[in-house]
Amino acid sequence: MSRTRIALLVLILCCWSTMAKALLVDPVDPGFRHELQLVADAGLIPGALSTWPVSRLALHDALRDIDDATLDEAAPGVREAARRVMERLDVRPGGFGGVSAQAVAGEGRPPARLAWYGLQDPSGSEASAEVGWRNDRVSVRGRVRAVEHAVDDDDLRYDGSRAAVRAGNWILAAGAQPVWWGPGWSGSPIKGTASRPVPAVHAVRSSPKAFEHPWLDWIGPWTLHAFYGQLESDRHISNADYGGMRVVFRPYPWLEFGLSRTFIWAGEKNARNQRNFRDLWFGRSNDRDRDVSADQLAGWDLRLSFGEGQRNALYGHFIGEDEAGMLPANYFGMLGLERVSDGGNARWFAEFADTSTRFYESRRTFNQAYEHSQFRTGNRHRGRPLGFPTDNDTRSVSLGMMRFGNEGRQDHVVARLAQLNRNDANRSGDGGNRISERATDLVDIEYLHRREAGPGYWELGVGGAWLDEAGSGSQFEPRVMAGWQGEW
Helix, strand or coil: CCCCCCCCCCCCCECCCCCCCCCEECCCCHHHHHHHHHHHHCCCCCCCCCEECEEHHHHHHHHHCCCHHHHHHCCHHHHHHHHHHHHHCCCCCEEEEEEEEEEEEECCCCCCCCCECCECCCCCCEEEEEEEEECCCEEEEEEEEEECCCCCCCCEECCCCEEEEEECCEEEEEEECCCEECCCCCCCCCCCCCCCCCEEEEEEECCCCCCCCCCCHHHCCEEEEEEEEECCCCCCCCCCEEEEEEEEEEEECCEEEEEEEEEEECCCCCCCCHHHHHHHHCCCCCCCCCCCCEEEEEEEEEEEEECHHHCEEEEEEEEEEEEECCEEEEEEEEEEEEEECCCCCEEEEEEEEECCECCCCCCCECCCCCCCCCCCCCCEECCEECCCCCCCCCEEEEEEEEEECHHHCEEEEEEEEEEECCCCCCCCCCCCCCCCCCCEEEEEEEEEEEEEECCEEEEEEEEEEEEEECCCEEEEEEEEEEEEEEEC
């Protein structure tokens, strides 16, 4: 262990708790996602659950509309999961808030500890608080978060603060909103929570109801999320615009298909006008005859559930770094397999990811994923990747287990084996792998126990990372975590 960091920050301000009662549910709780996915795979609610945030009211209405006969026919674990999710989806109008604190002794940030679903931008010890108010059409949330070792030296943050309004079947929001796109648990190749959220405006389709027109009803329930925001000033091209859109279809209860796209363009000294945006939208940003340049990512993902009760699933998520013929090219991505126990109280997953472009060929390309010749900072925000938490040129295998018991008990085990920055080089300029500047072999294991306590929960965890960096030798970095979170 290079040095020991022991800090306990106690903050009584305004903060985000796990399931605060805003219009949108954030990607912060693996247990909630597990139970919601269990109910969806049983065919009790429509729509895909690979795009976060999701609408609280739409989920509540879908669960409320399940008739008693259908629920009685479901497996006991599914019935219990539906009941618990309904209890947590409190839609009563009024104020809400919460406080939380976590202490980490040891190395609690990348590359020793990487983000995954529910763990956003690990930075060691932290404390946070929130206060907000909502009714069935409007919600406002103010949040403050203090962190111990911020990679961007911004120790006091307002990430998670936002205002949202419901307009018909849409929720419009503005603020620093966490986003997760894709079926994976260890990361998303295009939009995850490894970095701080980007301040942006968002549009989320609330209810995933299918089209009524007979030419379109075959695609089934569908969701859409679009956003447009601005990146930080401390980058190669200051204040570049950052936007994206994702749509997911569920034509069958066992099939989900998603399309995603993000872009970085404009910024300081670059023109923002209608013509340039039109060229960007139609994928003409790489044409030499055009006056627009943009760093774009686009791709697709697929999730297939199978077996008794649809308790197993295969999924893949593939993103193209370049464009050829107006279609994504030079893919990188991930593959995964997950299984739910017979009783529905445990989930296992195994995922393989490679963030080198054309990783499926012998002529894979390094220093290309998340990079761009003009926007040289690439797909990164405040020192962390906007996509997969290992950044580019990394091959990783992640194994995870989540187990859920009475009294709100949760046990999480996540193990990750990775070869970070495999070619031991970074692109010149402002880009390059921000998690590891040199080739590094990583083995990381973490165990976390969580239990409800009064209006919140407490958690204890232990972990350790074995790091072998080229030119520096190997070292072991243990860590111990303890935390508490309350909400009202």
